[in-house]
Amino acid sequence: MDATLTVPALRLLGRFQLSYGPQAVDVTAAGQRVLAFLGLRSRATRSVVAGTLWPEVTEERAQGSLRTALWRLGRGPGRLVDCRHDTLALAADVHTDVRALTSTALSLVDSSPAADESAALGALCGGDLLPGWDEDWVALERERLRQLRLHALDSLAARLLAQGQHALALEAALESVRIEPLRESAHRAVVSVHLAEHNVAEAVRHFEAFRRLLRKELGVQPSAGFAAMVQHRCHA
Template structure:
């Protein structure tokens, strides 16, 4: 019998056979089938199914919607000659469930099985032999559960599986780090931050990995990303632990190198006063010199014209007509 392959991560998709042939199900049939797949370990009373999937309607209408969706789903899953009950079981009390022996594969089931026990991983006690199994499981997570569906029960399952996905990535990050595979550890850490940028513990791991590989600039830049994410997402600053590591790798602050203040010029008032006095004295001496020269020339001219000699004692005072310079 041809097997079914059902994918719920990233949206709803169901195929049958090889090569795969898509199954065409109505929206309500997809809704019902997804619920039965995600709660595959037990049958469900019809009133519970109707209340969960069509809770916005009254009981009678909800029950009618359930019967219609169940009929359409069975028509696609169990067309002749597929025996009735191959995929869908109905108990004597009317409960509906998925046949645990149904020939199908489900991405969510394989994902959960491969990640069993991963939440117990820690940085101190990674379980290396599980690494390949976890990596295989992570390839199945192709997006959020049943993208495009927004019913309450789907949102709850979506969050649960998303947390399991993040736990697996976190365990894998620490496992790679523990075994010295820095590149893989860093790659995994960045995948976590893409999903949850507010994870301060992962930011700190990234900072340390960058620092260990000599990429201090990248480590410092990661701190800024951490600080912005925490402020935008949670309205809080980084913890003291993160800040201490940042301070330990940050270049030392440059001390202030302001130039010294200019020296005050000396008080030059006395010098200016002396220079002014000297200038005034020189000007006065020059003026007196001119007056003496003019008077001497006048006296000489007058005595020459009158053929008189100067009074005794005055000639010596006159001296020559060109007295020497004062300096």
């Protein structure tokens, strides 16, 4: 395969990986940081990139490290970074999983029609952003994506439930629970699916498990509205 004829793909969810088609490409640690930063920020000035990625050294050394990283990235099979004057940007033809996730999530949050809810669910169930990377700029982006994913899963679960696609709705709700076990809206969605399928016992068991978890972790109870939703169906 001629890698130069294949669109490069940058994976940041679950792990870092740069690939051309099925072929993964080795990237230096500094190059990985540069590509990840630009993949998350779209574009930035050289001084911002250098200062963020090499905060513990002088500006001159940080700029030198950035130049070296860019030079090594430029030796690959295709252009990965656009350098225009003092601005750096990920090349337009580099596909990133983070951009695909963000686009899918925002369309769901905005209630835009989804061409394929099953595909949307698959896009939202990817791994965390760059696990093991402990830099502050990664942590901020990781939390931003986590919150966006949670809101999108809530929206998708509600949409699938309204369409009567209970199995997929439950998958979306449970994924939200997995990401944030203390999020009441996710547990409400799980219970709503069980009630829609007339599985009252399952709904009660899930609610009680959530109630015990909240009491143990936070010393609080589920909202009155959530409790009333379950109690109403139990006595219906």
